[in-house]
Amino acid sequence: MIRRTAVLAVTGSALALSLAACGGGGDGGKKAQGSEHTSANAALAAEQAVNTVSQKASEIKTFQAEVSSHTTMSGQQTSMTGRISYRLKPGLAMKMSIPSMSVNGRKTGGFQEVLLGDNLYMKTAALSNQNAGKPWVKMSLSKLGAQSGIDIKSLMNQSQQADPSANVRMLTASKDVRKVGAETVDGTQTTHYQGTYSVQQALAKLGSDQREKMQQLVAKTGLDKMEFDLWVDDQQLPRKMAVKSPAGSQVQTNTTTTYSGFNKPVSIAAPPASQTRSAG
Numbered sequence: 386m387i388r389r390t391a392v393l394a395v396t397g398s399a400l401a402l403s404l405a406a407c408g409g410g411g412d413g414g415k416k417a418q419g420s421e422h423t424s425a426n427a428a429l430a431a432e433q434a435v436n437t438v439s440q441k442a443s444e445i446k447t448f449q450a451e452v453s454s455h456t457t458m459s460g461q462q463t464s465m466t467g468r469i470s471y472r473l474k475p476g477l478a479m480k481m482s483i484p485s486m487s488v489n490g491r492k493t494g495g496f497q498e499v500l501l502g503d504n505l506y507m508k509t510a511a512l513s514n515q516n517a518g519k520p521w522v523k524m525s526l527s528k529l530g531a532q533s534g535i536d537i538k539s540l541m542n543q544s545q546q547a548d549p550s551a552n553v554r555m556l557t558a559s560k561d562v563r564k565v566g567a568e569t570v571d572g573t574q575t576t577h578y579q580g581t582y583s584v585q586q587a588l589a590k591l592g593s594d595q596r597e598k599m600q601q602l603v604a605k606t607g608l609d610k611m612e613f614d615l616w617v618d619d620q621q622l623p624r625k626m627a628v629k630s631p632a633g634s635q636v637q638t639n640t641t642t643t644y645s646g647f648n649k650p651v652s653i654a655a656p657p658a659s660q661t662r663s664a665g
Contacts, residue, residue: 431562431578434617439557441621442550446474449646457637462489470651473548476502478653499655503527506656521656524664549623549644555587556580556613568616570624571643575616581631584609608636622647 453466467483483495494510505524556562562580569575608630616625622644629639655661 428561428563431564431580432557432559434564434576434621435553435556435559435562435578435580435615437621438615438617438623439550439553442553442623444648445549445622446648447472447646447651448549448644448648449651451643451645452640454640455638458635463487465495467495470646470653471548472651472653473550478502478651480651480653499653501653501655504655505529506661508656519660519662521661522664523655523661529664549626549642551591552626552642553615553623554590556582556615558582558587558590559613565614570616570618571645573618573624575618575624578615578617579613580615581610581612584611587611608634608638 448471450469450471451466452469453464455464456462464487465483466485467481469482470480472478477500479498479500481498483497485495486493496507496509498508499506503526505526506521507524508521559580559582562578565577565579567574568577610631612629612631614625614627615623618624624645625641625643627639627641630637
């Protein structure tokens with residue numbers, strides 16, 4: 386039971402995780418020298434643009450995101466959509482709401498999570514039915530990790546999986562990123578980029594602690610390459626990221642994250658004590 390609860394906690398936080406890459410691919414034909422020079426300049430400009438976005442994203446302290454995720458693994462299809470509020474500095478705090486999920490085409494109850502310090506609060510339909518009047522369960526990440534054998538606190542606190550800074554930093558590993566054109570995202574003018582990258586090279590962009598924990602997750606999926614689309618506003622901030630695994634991959638995953646509310650106040654508080662019980 387403890388390990389099952391731990392896996393559910395990680396699943397929720399991992400919804401916002403955006404491994405990335407997409408598109409790429411040239412025409413394979415011979416080009417005139419001038420055309421090759423122009424293409425090289427365009428490629429360099431695209432790489433520099435993504436690097437700039439990564440640097441600007443590191444200044445983000447708070448944000449909100451709409452997330453849609455579809456995954457097929459071991460024959461099981463899972464789809465989720467939801468909203469996340471995040472505070473990265475000072476101190477990590479997160480609030481996530483997934484109204485509903487779909488497993489193999491069948492809708493199931495969703496869940497809510499609140500992360501404050503070492504405490505994770507979770508509310509699901511199953512837990513609510515078992516504990517009338519106290520629908521929220523409070524868990525210590527440290528204790529849950531010790532009991533389940535999964536270092537959940539590191540996964541949720543160190544990797545900060547919805548952090549646009551960490552996600553864009555991984556995109557800087559792309560060797561074929563290119564500019565697609567100008568597009569509008571939720572009323573905001575953006576520049577659209579596409580590319581692909583090696584997962585291992587992307588992980589090398591992260592800190593040692595982040596890299597180690599992420600490698601443990603990646604090892605279970607067998608993914609070695611990802612595809613991404615990135616939309617950037619005129620402030621050089623990421624407004625949208627779409628991530629998917631290449632066709633034929635052992636794990637098929639497709640996640641789209643739309644960001645908003647950069648550095649604006651977010652309201653993240655623990656559920657009322659009268660509605661909360663501690664995990665046994």
